[in-house]
Amino acid sequence: MAQYNFDEILERENTDAFKLELRKFFFGTDEVLPLWVADMDFKAPPAVINAIKERAQHEIYGYTIRDSKFTGAIQNWLSSQHQWNIEESWVKFIPGVLASLVIAINEFSEEEDRVIIQTPVYPPFHSIVKENNRELVQNRLIETDGYYTIDFELLEKQASNPKAKLFVFSNPHNPVGRAWNEEELKKIADICIKHDLLIVSDEIHSDLCLFDHKHIVLANLCPELKDRIITGMAPSKTFNIAGLSTAYAVIEDNKLRTRFDKRLSAYQMYMGNLFGGVALTAAYNEGAEWLSELKTYLEGNALLVKEFINKNMPEVGFVLPEATYLLWLDFRKWNIPHADLKKAMIEIGKVGLNDGLSFGVEGDGFQRLNIGSPKAVIQEGMERILKVRNHFIK
Ligand SMILES: Cc1ncc(COP(=O)(O)O)c(C=O)c1O
Missing domain, CATH: 3.40.640.10 (Type I PLP-dependent aspartate aminotransferase-like (Major domain))
Structure with missing residues (x-):
């Protein structure tokens, strides 16, 4: 039986969170759903x-x-x-x-x-x-x-x-x-x-x-x-x-x-x-037990993304991660210039991902998605990415 509730959506506004407060600086707007910086939207373990x-x-x-x-x-x-x-x-x-x-x-x-x-x-x-x-x-x-x-x-x-x-x-x-x-x-x-x-x-x-x-x-x-x-x-x-x-x-x-x-x-x-x-x-x-439940939850989130992609945008490249809560999504089959991809994620999808090119030139056509958030947030993030897809692919 799960002991910890990773589904709980917690307010992070006004907590000086980098992930939220620096959206304006990095994306030019506060309006994006923050699925970038590598921290999670979960409480630390109760022991901590x-x-x-x-x-x-x-x-x-x-x-x-x-x-x-x-x-x-x-x-x-x-x-x-x-x-x-x-x-x-x-x-x-x-x-x-x-x-x-x-x-x-x-x-x-x-x-x-x-x-x-x-x-x-x-x-x-x-x-x-x-x-x-x-x-x-x-x-x-x-x-x-x-x-x-x-x-x-x-x-x-x-x-x-x-x-x-x-x-x-x-x-x-x-x-x-x-x-x-x-x-x-x-x-x-x-x-x-x-x-x-x-x-x-x-x-x-x-x-x-x-x-x-x-x-x-x-x-x-x-x-x-x-x-x-x-x-x-x-x-x-x-x-x-x-x-x-x-x-x-x-x-x-x-x-x-x-x-x-x-x-x-x-x-x-x-x-x-x-x-x-x-x-x-x-x-x-x-914290070992908490970690074990966290990993099960993250696996569930990764599977959610996989199923969503398979169902709605199978051309997006993605493999289940062996480790980390960071997913490397390949949008190259959308055949759009990287700058347009990046802009559309922000302006059309209103989703804040890490831009692929910041990881090196190999990141051309890629975006990094952080799945360390409640399932409902990840689902919302995927819906927003789908909106971007529907803008480009008719
Ligand atoms: C590979 C890797 N190294 C280091 C860090 C940051 O480490 P620290 O904040 O402890 O310097 C990160 C954070 O995302 C990371 O992904």
Whole structure:
């Protein structure tokens, strides 16, 4: 019997929600149904809410530490959810998973060195590399009927350039929804070792594998990567607590970790948010059941989208995601210029999706849909997309 009500529609107006308040800036209007930014329209687990309320009642919110309650919760979580047994000392608090990328780029590469990402991919992967004056190398994923795989031949070639220093990995992948398999991960490891690349493995979506897919932690599968891998993780996507700015890097190798730590302190990023620590600990200690129900609900939403597409717009390309609540929809068969697609979603559909091109040129003709909302909202979003289709296809 379901314990949690993900169908409940909650008001998010006037809560300073990025997803709502920045619609005007990104879409030019507040009128779009917000199905973009990767947070969910669900309450956090009751254990998290209660822990925050209880701590808030103390009414002193001074500087805070994260001790073995925090790291112990992480150790138990990684062990029970991902069969990854880590030591307490490997864990470094960071204010967001992206901070691990910023730190790694600056600590482990020089200006004009090359950083490889796999496109289409989460837009900050592009911008962080460029804004830190590194050369962006795009290892394009191969798309076959909506299913994405890695071009290892190209990756090998790109990695072999002596200027290539870092490989930034999204596992599971945002936006294509792949939970990379053992064979793929081992090939990645081989290439990175052969060409001496450091790996930033962004595993922020690791808890959100769907439809019986299983997340494999790269550092756990390939211990030979020990001295060249930084794994970034967080409870933020999993438990819908991204606003609490609490994440962590797991780094086994002492030398690598010491350098990472030094940079963390040079950037003054180590302090963190009191409530974030409280929330992480409660979520990891008591949130497993909630997560299990959430994943069932998200699977239902993904199936709703699939059925809606099959019935009403079968030409729209879509495969069920292996992980994440982000769906990568392919509108290329509508045969309209991308700019018109984007504009029509906003103006005709009044639906706020993430524009495909923001993930790289491979996103031409695509839009990303966030299904982390009550079913009725997702249904409404699909009706709005159908309206756009009916505008173009008579
Ligand atoms: C792949 C990926 N990495 C990182 C982030 C953001 O992480 P953080 O807010 O912890 O920096 C996101 C958010 O959508 C993401 O999808």
